[in-house]
Amino acid sequence: MPVLFAVFVLLIVAVGTPAQAAPRVVASIKPLQSLAAGVMDGIAVPDVLIKGSASVHAYALRPSDADLLNTADVIFWVGPAFETFLEKPLRALGGKARVVRLRDSPNLKILPARNGGLWHGADDHDTGGQDGHLWLDPGNAKVMVAMMAEALSTADAPNAARYSANAAVMYDKLDALDAELKARLAPVSANPFIVFHDAYQYFENSYGLNAVGSITVSADRAPGARRVLSLKQRVGSDSLCVFAEPQFEPKLVQMLISEAHGRAGVLDPEGSGLTPGPDLYFVLMRDLAENLSACLASSP
Numbered sequence: 135m136p137v138l139f140a141v142f143v144l145l146i147v148a149v150g151t152p153a154q155a156a157p158r159v160v161a162s163i164k165p166l167q168s169l170a171a172g173v174m175d176g177i178a179v180p181d182v183l184i185k186g187s188a189s190v191h192a193y194a195l196r197p198s199d200a201d202l203l204n205t206a207d208v209i210f211w212v213g214p215a216f217e218t219f220l221e222k223p224l225r226a227l228g229g230k231a232r233v234v235r236l237r238d239s240p241n242l243k244i245l246p247a248r249n250g251g252l253w254h255g256a257d258d259h260d261t262g263g264q265d266g267h268l269w270l271d272p273g274n275a276k277v278m279v280a281m282m283a284e285a286l287s288t289a290d291a292p293n294a295a296r297y298s299a300n301a302a303v304m305y306d307k308l309d310a311l312d313a314e315l316k317a318r319l320a321p322v323s324a325n326p327f328i329v330f331h332d333a334y335q336y337f338e339n340s341y342g343l344n345a346v347g348s349i350t351v352s353a354d355r356a357p358g359a360r361r362v363l364s365l366k367q368r369v370g371s372d373s374l375c376v377f378a379e380p381q382f383e384p385k386l387v388q389m390l391i392s393e394a395h396g397r398a399g400v401l402d403p404e405g406s407g408l409t410p411g412p413d414l415y416f417v418l419m420r421d422l423a424e425n426l427s428a429c430l431a432s433s434p
Contacts, residue, residue, distance in 0.1 A: 157207035157289045162217045163190055164405045165269040166210050166236070166278070168414035172304045173282045175412060177293050181206075183220075187406040189381040191331075193219050206231045208289050210282060213237035216266030234285045241277045242268060245335050267403055270422075271336040272312040275415065279304045311416055315341060318423045322430035327375040328365065328390075330382060333403040337422060349376070349386055362386075369396040375429035377401040399429035 156178035161167035167182035174180055183199055184190055203209065203223055213235045214221040224233050237244075247263035268274045283301035287294035319341040332348040349365060369376060369390050377399045378387040391398045405418040 156293065157286065158205060159208045159210070159286070160202055160206040161209075162211040162220060164408065164410050165415050165418060166212070167410050168405075168412055168416075168418075169269070169275060169279050169304070170210055170282050171410070171412040172307075172415075173279055173286060173297055173300050175300050175303075177290075177296055179411075180210075182410050184404075185410075187381055189406070190217055190219075190404065193217075195219055195223055199223075203227060204230070208232045208234065208285055210234050210236060210285075212266050212268060215264060232285060232289055234281060236278045236281055237264075237266070237268065239277050239281055241280075242274050243271055243336070243339075244268070245339060248332050248335065265332070265335050267333050267336055269336075269415070270334060270403060270419075271340045272308045272315075272419070273340070274336065276305055276308050279308070307416065311419060312340070315419060315423045318427060319343065322427055325375075325430040327377065327399075327426070327430060328369060328396075329377045329401060330379045330387065333379075334401065334422075337403075337419075341423075343426070346374075349390070362390075365390055375399050377425070377429070379403070380406050397429055397432060399425050401425055 156174070159170055159174065159178070159180035160183055161170050161180055162183050164182055164184070167180050170180040181202055183202065184193055200223060204227065209224065209227075209231050211217050211220055211224070211233070215237070227233070236242075245265045247265050269278065279301050283297045286297045290297075323342045324344055326344045326346045328347045328349065329345055330348065331350045334343075334345060337343065338345050347365065347368060368374065375397045376387050376390050378384040378401075380400060380402050381404075387398060390396055401422055402418070403422070405414050405421075408414045408417055
C-alpha cells in the first residue's frame, strides 16, 4: 500500500493539477464571433447566437439560444440599440456571465443614425439615435478586439498572455485590411449608389464612399409608395447601382432596377452566408469592397 501511494503522488507531481477550463464565450452576431475567435485562437472557439442567414433586425430568441446564454461565462454584444431582442434576456441572467457591451468603449467611432431614405444634399441626421453597425470600420474592430482581450484575460487569467498576443496579431491584420480596402475602393469612391437598408455608414465613412440613400428606413418595414417613387426618380436620373441584401426579399430592388434602368448588386453586412470563424470578418469586409467595386466601376 505505501508503494502504491508513493506512485500515485509521483503521478500527480508529474502530470500536475488539471488546467482551468477556458471560458465559454458567446457572441451575438457572426462578425463579433469572428473577432472573438481571433483573440481566442489556440485556446477555445466562441459560439455565435445568430446563425445562418437570420437577421438581427427580425430575430426572436429560441429556447436553445437561452440555454447558450445561461451557460456562457462571457457574452459579447453591441448593445440594446442594435440587438434589441437581447436586452431582457441578458438582464435575466442575474450576473452569471460577464456581459460585455462593446458599444460602451469611449475609443469607438460612433456615428448618428441617418433619418429618411435619400440623404444626398440634406442634413437629415437623427441625433437621437446611433448607428449600431460598428464593426464595419476596421478601426472600431481594433477597439473591440482590445475590449475582448481585456474581458477574456480577466475571466481566464492563466491565458491572459495568449489573449494579448493574439490581439496584437489581430491589430496588424486589421491595419493591413484597412490599407488594402482603401486602395481597392479609391477608384470608385465618388460614384453614388443606394443600399437596401442603412447598414453601411461606417464602411462608407472609412473609405469615402458616396451612398445617397436606402430603400427602407427600417430593415423590417416595407417602404411606402411615395418613397418608392422618389427612389425610382433618383435611380433613373443617374442609372445608379442598387444593392440588395441576402437576408431580405429582393423584389423591391429588382423592381427599381427594371423600371428605373439601374444596376444591381448584393451587400451583406453580417456575413450571413459565411462560415463562422476567425477569417469571417476579413472575408466579409473584402466581399463588401469587391461587390461595391464591381457595380460602381460600371457606372456611366
